[in-house]
Amino acid sequence: MHRSEAGVRDVRIMGEGTLGPGRYRDVHVLGSGVIQGECRCRRFKVHGEAELASHIDADSLHVFGTLNVRQGMDARALHVWGTLSAGGDVRGGDVRVFGLMEVHGGLAVDTLNIHGVVTVDGDCQAEWVRCRGGVQIEGLLNAGTIRFDLGGSGLPCVVGEIGAERLEVRRRRDFVAAIIHRILRPGASNRLSAGTIEGDVVTLEDTEADVVRGDQVEIGPGCRIRRVEYKSVYHQADGATVEEVLRV
Amino acid sequence: MEAGQHGHADEDLISKKELLEQTGISYGQLYRWKRKNLIPEAWFIRRSTFTGQETFFPRQQILARIEKIQSMKDDLSLDEMAAMFSPNPARWSLPPHELLKRNIVTKVALDCLNRHAGNPPVLTFAHILSVYAADQALRTGAVNLDEAGLMIQVLTDHYPRWEGRACDLWVVRKLGVTTCCLVANPAEVWFDATAHVAVHLHLAECIEELKLKLAQETEGET
Numbered sequence: 001m002h003r004s005e006a007g008v009r010d011v012r013i014m015g016e017g018t019l020g021p022g023r024y025r026d027v028h029v030l031g032s033g034v035i036q037g038e039c040r041c042r043r044f045k046v047h048g049e050a051e052l053a054s055h056i057d058a059d060s061l062h063v064f065g066t067l068n069v070r071q072g073m074d075a076r077a078l079h080v081w082g083t084l085s086a087g088g089d090v091r092g093g094d095v096r097v098f099g100l101m102e103v104h105g106g107l108a109v110d111t112l113n114i115h116g117v118v119t120v121d122g123d124c125q126a127e128w129v130r131c132r133g134g135v136q137i138e139g140l141l142n143a144g145t146i147r148f149d150l151g152g153s154g155l156p157c158v159v160g161e162i163g164a165e166r167l168e169v170r171r172r173r174d175f176v177a178a179i180i181h182r183i184l185r186p187g188a189s190n191r192l193s194a195g196t197i198e199g200d201v202v203t204l205e206d207t208e209a210d211v212v213r214g215d216q217v218e219i220g221p222g223c224r225i226r227r228v229e230y231k232s233v234y235h236q237a238d239g240a241t242v243e244e245v246l247r248v
Numbered sequence: 249m250e251a252g253q254h255g256h257a258d259e260d261l262i263s264k265k266e267l268l269e270q271t272g273i274s275y276g277q278l279y280r281w282k283r284k285n286l287i288p289e290a291w292f293i294r295r296s297t298f299t300g301q302e303t304f305f306p307r308q309q310i311l312a313r314i315e316k317i318q319s320m321k322d323d324l325s326l327d328e329m330a331a332m333f334s335p336n337p338a339r340w341s342l343p344p345h346e347l348l349k350r351n352i353v354t355k356v357a358l359d360c361l362n363r364h365a366g367n368p369p370v371l372t373f374a375h376i377l378s379v380y381a382a383d384q385a386l387r388t389g390a391v392n393l394d395e396a397g398l399m400i401q402v403l404t405d406h407y408p409r410w411e412g413r414a415c416d417l418w419v420v421r422k423l424g425v426t427t428c429c430l431v432a433n434p435a436e437v438w439f440d441a442t443a444h445v446a447v448h449l450h451l452a453e454c455i456e457e458l459k460l461k462l463a464q465e466t467e468g469e470t
Contacts, residue, residue, distance in 0.1 A: 143283075165275075
């Protein structure tokens with residue numbers, strides 16, 4: 001959104017309050033707020049809980065509490081520490097999720113950094129994705145560079161399909177991950193599971209997939225893959241199970 | 249009839265694997281172009297095969313599109329190309345004599361438009377597109393002048409309704425009477441056996457060609 005499209009009024013809701021649709025500069029919800037229609041603003045912050053009846057367009061949107069958007073949203077910077085639920089498509093620039101983000105449409109962003117949990121009912125696309133938490137994407141995850149660090153969170157990562165220029169899935173081996181994995185949540189699942197994975201450079205660990213296709217493919221320990229199709233380079237580690245390998 | 253139609257449609261599909269082999273592009277490039285909307289979502293067709301789910305594309309359209317992307321990618325950014333391929337027409341408007349001078353349409357087709365729209369001094373994109381489409385049909389001899397006029401009328405009258413959507417134009421004759429209609433895609437149309445389809449035009453392709461011509465000519469001048 002261009003600066004000029006935002007309004008000049010600052011709004012702060014403390015306690016309980018409702019706000020009509022319109023353009024604002026900064027909106028801050030500290031208690032419980034309902035925004036009754038489409039909202040455009042420069043900054044939107046929720047510390048308590050907020051419900052948006054329609055669509056929101058913001059330069060920056062920070063959720064520390066709970067935000068429920070009935071339709072879609074546009075946010076240049078979207079940071080979620082609490083819970084965000086969107087009924088439609090979400091478009092964004094820099095997106096960071098430390099809490100929970102539920103998208104009941106598609107997700108299209110520039111960069112996506114996941115420390116918490118993200119669920120997407122449709123497709124997800126980004127130029128750059130890093131996941132240290134959990135994801136559930138029903139459709140296609142299409143991105144330039146994707147990196148999964150598994151094992152630290154104990155949260156499952158399930159993706160319908162992955163298409164990327166570069167995909168790297170690693171098991172975290174640092175001290176914190178070891179503590180979480182061995183002591184705090186010993187039985188937790190922390191694998192990536194996907195139907196089809198396609199990319200130029202694909203490096204996998206602890207991954208289950210039906211088919212992996214790529215130019216350079218490396219299947220590391222803990223993987224269970226039914227079929228690999230590669231073009232130029234293939235490497236398979238000892239602890240990996242691959243039923244069928246084909247050079248195309 | 250229906251089974252025949254489907255059989256025909258299957259022959260015109262190309263699998264993703266075959267496409268990559270034939271064009272020499274990589275998975276990464278294909279996915280990037282999809283992200284940038286250079287390849288429309290509707291072209292990704294999911295089919296079950298004996299090896300599992302596979303993706304297919306309409307053969308001619310995807311091969312033509314990839315060839316265009318490869319030939320233009322040194323000169324234009326991905327976003328510029330996306331704007332060119334998008335069915336949302338750019339806000340181009342030109343005086344009529346410019347179109348003739350640049351050889352984008354013929355005088356005959358332009359006269360058809362003038363009869364319908366009453367000599368507009370500046371042509372909007374809707375005008376340019378309708379006259380371009382009619383001109384294409386006239387050049388192939390598929391329609392006569394009255395029918396070209398009909399095409400122009402339908403395209404300009406309904407332009408606001410289909411702007412930004414993929415749409416097909418059909419000119420159909422039956423018992424010496426011609427009618428023209430616009431169909432929003434994706435849709436399938438079947439006619440009775442005595443009807444004759446004179447013209448079937450994919451407007452998205454038409455817009456793409458036209459934008460390319462308009463852009464090239466502009467570049468040539470500067």
